[in-house]
Amino acid sequence: MSRVFKALADPTRRRVLEILRKGPKTAGELSAEFEVSKPTMSAHFSTLLEANLVDATKSGRTITYRLKMSVLEDALLGFAQVFGMELKTDSETSDTA
Template identity: 50%
Template structure:
């Protein structure tokens, strides 16, 4: 699957969008993120994996703890792309 498809698949899910929203405030542990959702650990791991595969989040391990953070470079690219798309719609496709 190409990167764009992975990105859209990742942000199509409301749980994943909420994880991204939560990470805007800074890094969080996997446990802290998971505690905000009524889901099993394997389900949350699946969501984290989809976000990592799309390049939207970063991970770092500190002992037994996994910390997640936003990959701001990718997020900036997504926002720029969305703004370009919105601009193309509002100006009739003229640049």
């Protein structure tokens, strides 16, 4: 859980997750949205992978990253609950179907 919060501490990584929210993207596509070098982005991806916030699948010469929404939810939910907040996930909200 500490790994998740460490991962969320960096604005670039938070924005990566945000972009991934709309759907999977390759390392290259993600990198294109930031003004840092690819190796730097690669390091961010590693951090997100270690926090288990994304997963990666290699296909040919591209690697596709996907947000692991449930892990993010669980982390936020767990933390929020300690402080007496309640988290509702998207699926519980309104537009389930």
